Amino acid sequence: MINLNNVNNLTLNEKKNFLYTQNIILKNMSAKERISWALENLPGVHILTSSFGIHSLVSLHLMIQQKKDIPVVIIDTGYLFPETYHFIDKISKKLELNLKIFRPKISSAWQEVRYGKLWKKGLTGIELYNNLNKVDPMKRALKDLSVNTWFAGLRFNQSNIRSSFSILNLHQNIFKFLPIFDWNQKMIDDYTTYYQLDIHPLYKKGYISVGDIHTTIPFQSGMLESETRFFGLKRECGLHEKNKY
Template sequence: MEVTYQSLHEQDYKSLNDQLKNKDSLDVLKWAYQTFGNELVYSCSFGAEGMVLIDLISKVKKDAKIVFLDTDFHFKETYELIEQVKNKYPTLTIELKKPSLTPVEQSEIHGEELWKTNPDLCCQLRKLTPLESVLSEHQAWISGLRREQSPTRANTQFINKDQRFQSIKVCPLIHWTEEEIWMYIKLHKLPYNALHDQNFPSIGCEFCTKPVQPGEDPRSGRWAGSAKKECGLHLGDKQKNN
């Protein structure tokens, strides 16, 4: 049976996860690329988890496609890291996907500093809609979600039905701890975003990301001062519609 979003039912996801439950991240990636081939894309934010996944993916499929949602608002350190990754893994295909609106056009239509007045709309225009465009061309996508990151991610499985994007979401790192992520980065001497050394555990757009103090929630620096904690890429239908 061809594995597609349309062909899989709830029981199929349970069966697949039962088959993979004792496998490691590399095995999950091997299964994913054997199953989907070029129909699989990695949407990477180039955070710490991203660096681990890129390295693992390079061991499984050297010409894998990686997409970065380039909102035009990222830190210079993030763009510098992407160039380092391109040099380290020259056979990977890394695409920077931009929104349809330039920052100037967005300001003209929706007003200045939309990330302050309506952050959900800003994320929709600059991240969600571009990713919808990418995923419309692929059967499945890879994400670096880990269960310990937040309560909304605690039930993430290796293989997930992604109703938000009508796609199959593969999450190979669900069991990894933050300590294990950084052990892997240090052990394999991987490049990483310099902002991680400046109290930025989670890095998004420059205007919406602040440093986090010791003991605070690692994601408390994202959309600081608001109730918003997710851009919407990983919210289920119920959360998305609220």
């Protein structure tokens, strides 16, 4: 039996074999069953990350049904939409979330003085912007909270990078668990309707994905979903790209 509390001591083949075998089993479980298995079998500390985006309450609701006090990590770049800040306040109070907010070490104002408006400097500028405002704070969150298992609401059909993930992944030496990884949009909508979950207010204004105010635009007919973020230059902000860690 593999000791999951000592992942560092596993060989590469042991890690691959465990992930492969367990993902076959997890594939046939419901999201609730997956979460229950993960909380029981994967090492703590457990956290859930949330962007408080359009349909973010699905993963939040699923998790807090089984672990009410799970730390919910939000990365505050300083450039979120006003609607997002209001949404975070509303949902945090309503669900009594154990919210953990992490921010960049350099303020948004100081960054603009030092680097200019990075999001206007093409892909290179966007990459630096994401590293400063998203990836570095997330690294700090993982370290400061001593995280061993990271839950997230990613789905395989959201981007090419995400399609390469599985339900259970190893993110460096941290388990990353994606309980709704294989859900389609109808499943998300049905769950949202059944439990009468809140939806981000910008959804009514045509947004299907919400990030920072200057790199997110509403969806328009004929667009790809990826074109609503980062001017179509990229889809991911770096939080879930393994090479960033």
